[in-house]
Amino acid sequence: MSEAKLHLTRDTLLGLLHQMTRVRRFEEKCDELYQVEKIRGFLHLAIGEEAISTAVMAALTAEDAVVATYREHGHALVRGVPMRAVMAEMYGKQEGVSRGRGGSMHLFSAAHRFYGGYAIVGGGLPLAGGLALADKMQHKSCVTACFFGEGAAAEGEFHETMNLAALWKLPILFVCENNLYAMGTRLDFSESQTDIHAKAQSYRMASESVDGMDVVAVDAAASRALAAIRAGDGPQFLECKTYRFRAHSMFDPQLYRTKAEVEEWKTRDPIPRLANWMREAGMLHDRDAEKIEAEVTAEVDDAVAFAEAGAWEPVETLTRDVTAEAAP
Amino acid sequence: MSEITYREACREAIRDALKRDPRVFLMGEDVGHYGGCYAVSKGLLDEFGPERIRDTPLSESGFTGLGIGAAMNGMRPIVEIMTVNFALLALDQIVNNAATIRHMSGGQFGVPLVIRMATGAGRQLAAQHSHSLEGWFAHIPGLKILAPATLEDARGMLWTALEDPDPVLIFEHVMLYGVAGTLAADAGPVPIDKAAVRRPGKDVSLITYGGSLPKALKAAEALAAEKIEAEVIDLRTLRPLDDATIMASLAKTRRAVIVDEDWRSGSLSAEISARIMEQAFWNLDAPVARVCSAEVPIPYPRHLEEAALPQVPAIVAAAKQVVG
Ligand SMILES: Cc1ncc(C[n+]2csc(CCOP(=O)(O)OP(=O)(O)O)c2C)c(N)n1
Numbered sequence: 001m002s003e004a005k006l007h008l009t010r011d012t013l014l015g016l017l018h019q020m021t022r023v024r025r026f027e028e029k030c031d032e033l034y035q036v037e038k039i040r041g042f043l044h045l046a047i048g049e050e051a052i053s054t055a056v057m058a059a060l061t062a063e064d065a066v067v068a069t070y071r072e073h074g075h076a077l078v079r080g081v082p083m084r085a086v087m088a089e090m091y092g093k094q095e096g097v098s099r100g101r102g103g104s105m106h107l108f109s110a111a112h113r114f115y116g117g118y119a120i121v122g123g124g125l126p127l128a129g130g131l132a133l134a135d136k137m138q139h140k141s142c143v144t145a146c147f148f149g150e151g152a153a154a155e156g157e158f159h160e161t162m163n164l165a166a167l168w169k170l171p172i173l174f175v176c177e178n179n180l181y182a183m184g185t186r187l188d189f190s191e192s193q194t195d196i197h198a199k200a201q202s203y204r205m206a207s208e209s210v211d212g213m214d215v216v217a218v219d220a221a222a223s224r225a226l227a228a229i230r231a232g233d234g235p236q237f238l239e240c241k242t243y244r245f246r247a248h249s250m251f252d253p254q255l256y257r258t259k260a261e262v263e264e265w266k267t268r269d270p271i272p273r274l275a276n277w278m279r280e281a282g283m284l285h286d287r288d289a290e291k292i293e294a295e296v297t298a299e300v301d302d303a304v305a306f307a308e309a310g311a312w313e314p315v316e317t318l319t320r321d322v323t324a325e326a327a328p
Numbered sequence: 329m330s331e332i333t334y335r336e337a338c339r340e341a342i343r344d345a346l347k348r349d350p351r352v353f354l355m356g357e358d359v360g361h362y363g364g365c366y367a368v369s370k371g372l373l374d375e376f377g378p379e380r381i382r383d384t385p386l387s388e389s390g391f392t393g394l395g396i397g398a399a400m401n402g403m404r405p406i407v408e409i410m411t412v413n414f415a416l417l418a419l420d421q422i423v424n425n426a427a428t429i430r431h432m433s434g435g436q437f438g439v440p441l442v443i444r445m446a447t448g449a450g451r452q453l454a455a456q457h458s459h460s461l462e463g464w465f466a467h468i469p470g471l472k473i474l475a476p477a478t479l480e481d482a483r484g485m486l487w488t489a490l491e492d493p494d495p496v497l498i499f500e501h502v503m504l505y506g507v508a509g510t511l512a513a514d515a516g517p518v519p520i521d522k523a524a525v526r527r528p529g530k531d532v533s534l535i536t537y538g539g540s541l542p543k544a545l546k547a548a549e550a551l552a553a554e555k556i557e558a559e560v561i562d563l564r565t566l567r568p569l570d571d572a573t574i575m576a577s578l579a580k581t582r583r584a585v586i587v588d589e590d591w592r593s594g595s596l597s598a599e600i601s602a603r604i605m606e607q608a609f610w611n612l613d614a615p616v617a618r619v620c621s622a623e624v625p626i627p628y629p630r631h632l633e634e635a636a637l638p639q640v641p642a643i644v645a646a647a648k649q650v651v652g
Pocket residue numbers: 071119120121122148149150151152153177179181182183248357386388410414417
């Protein structure tokens with residue numbers, strides 16, 4: 001594991017482990033709930049990729065802004081959006097964080113400056129640039145963290161935003177979660193330059209590629225990048241190499257990759273990886289691990305109970321929230 | 329006759345086109361290794377190879393533009409866009425290029441391109457994956473817009489579209505892909521310039537297309553039980569509209585209900601209604617009625633999604649109201 005870990009306290013590491021475990025167990029529960037049709041529509045799990053959202057969120061402050069994709073349950077949870085509200089949203093209940101209207105792909109929480117999950121690939125990037133522009137114009141010191149998959153790097157909106165952000169030195173951290181596949185299309189079937197972080201350099205944007213299965217390495221890289229942004233160096237680009245252990249969404253026979261490849265990547269699972277390292281360093285004992293699991297199980301169960309008890313919005317209010325109640 | 333799904337009929341159409349014409353190729357996101365986001369192209373990569381079943385990067389504007397260029401230069405591309413919501417990233421290419429090049433070049437160049445895409449709601453995919461925006465495209469001179477609602481049309485429209493010298497957009501409703509039925513063994517190309525009367529009747533015309541056709545047919549069934557004979561018209565082609573078939577039906581029924589999953593404001597249903605006013609006003613016994621989606625982005629929860637979309641009871645109620 002990376003050297004950076006030496007500087008981290010046991011409490012910090014336990015915190016990271018706790019967050020990754022929360023996200024993992026939450027999503028495993030979602031998978032179960034999907035099978036019994038409590039959750040419908042698309043459901044994109046980030047199982048295997050938790051280290052990235054966990055580490056980047058840990059490096060952000062409450063004033064910073066976040067923009068994510070449809071694979072954003074973990075991002076919302078680690079950002080601090082209550083699990084109850086996220087689970088209720090997965091159900092489509094009105095207690096959900098987006099009042100049920102968005103579902104799994106469209107989690108929004110103004111209180112957490114969580115500007116949403118977007119389901120048009122690349123669609124969140126220009127908007128994230130705009131958040132950063134506004135912060136800059138208002139002389140705020142906040143940063144916008146913008147998450148997207150490597151598939152987005154093929155979209156024009158990616159390139160347009162990269163250029164604008166670099167040109168105008170916007171306070172934005174681009175976080176590419178490179179899990180090698182865009183649905184079923186492997187990176188080398190879709191990119192002439194498969195080294196994604198090199199693309200940032202073509203816009204003269206500082207960029208780094210990091211092992212996205214190593215939460216500490218991502219934490220260190222994100223902290224470095226954020227410090228540079230806050231120092232006025234303009235946007236930074238972080239490519240995190242990772243892998244999605246599950247299907248793209250729920251209906252995906254995964255014809256495009258082998259079981260062996262998936263199994264190989266599972267050996268790099270970020271959660272046991274951190275836990276094992278902490279154990280070897282004497283920082284994690286059985287009772288700590290049990291405590292985390294017990295807390296997380298209780299939290300997930302509570303969130304499910306909350307969502308179950310939630311209400312379906314009455315059909316009478318179907319057309320609310322299309323425009324503001326009282327036009328200015 | 330063979331038992332077949334709408335999805336398979338679409339696939340047969342593509343396979344047939346690839347076999348008939350070496351200039352034809354399929355290009356789009358995940359059409360190859362993944363097997364197509366709605367599994368339409370499953371198996372075609374193995375059969376035809378990566379030259380003709382081309383996986384593209386996530387670059388809707390880019391690969392649609394490539395399709396336009398290839399079509400102008402001797403090929404007959406079929407571009408697949410996963411859903412109409414993503415086609416918005418390619419609007420520039422479709423509206424500013426594909427639709428205008430023949431005119432701008434004084435007739436020197438044509439764009440014999442076919443773009444297929446999924447449309448519509450019903451799978452709880454929320455507000456960025458569920459809209460019916462085909463009416464927007466039907467606004468644009470230079471484009472032809474098709475909406476196959478039956479197995480025959482899913483199987484037969486593609487080849488005719490490929491033979492067309494101009495860009496043709498084909499909208500496949502997501503709720504139709506799984507519909508199964510029988511298709512004649514010799515089913516083949518069908519005309520793309522005529523609406524079809526799917527059920528004859530004399531009391532009211534239900535004018536619809538695509539994913540709403542099965543609903544209109546169910547409504548007609550329900551109305552029949554109440555001694556109201558509804559005629560169901562499947563538009564099939566949304567641009568150019570087949571006014572003659574619509575007006576001929578109205579001359580008989582004198583009443584119209586338009587059923588469209590798009591919103592009503594500024595829509596295709598508004599256009600049809602206006603044409604009825606212009607061409608058949610004196611034949612009407614009642615104002616034209618419309619059953620469209622509620623004016624709201626499609627919500628995620630099932631009960632709200634259902635409430636937002638045209639449903640059989642609403643069609644029945646509208647028909648009864650115009651019949652009086
Ligand atoms: C503009 C657009 N085109 C296509 C899609 C369909 N789609 C949804 S996710 C996806 C793959 C995206 O891959 P990537 O950006 O790498 O993110 P990942 O899903 O791997 O997290 C595709 C093609 C979409 N949502 N938006």
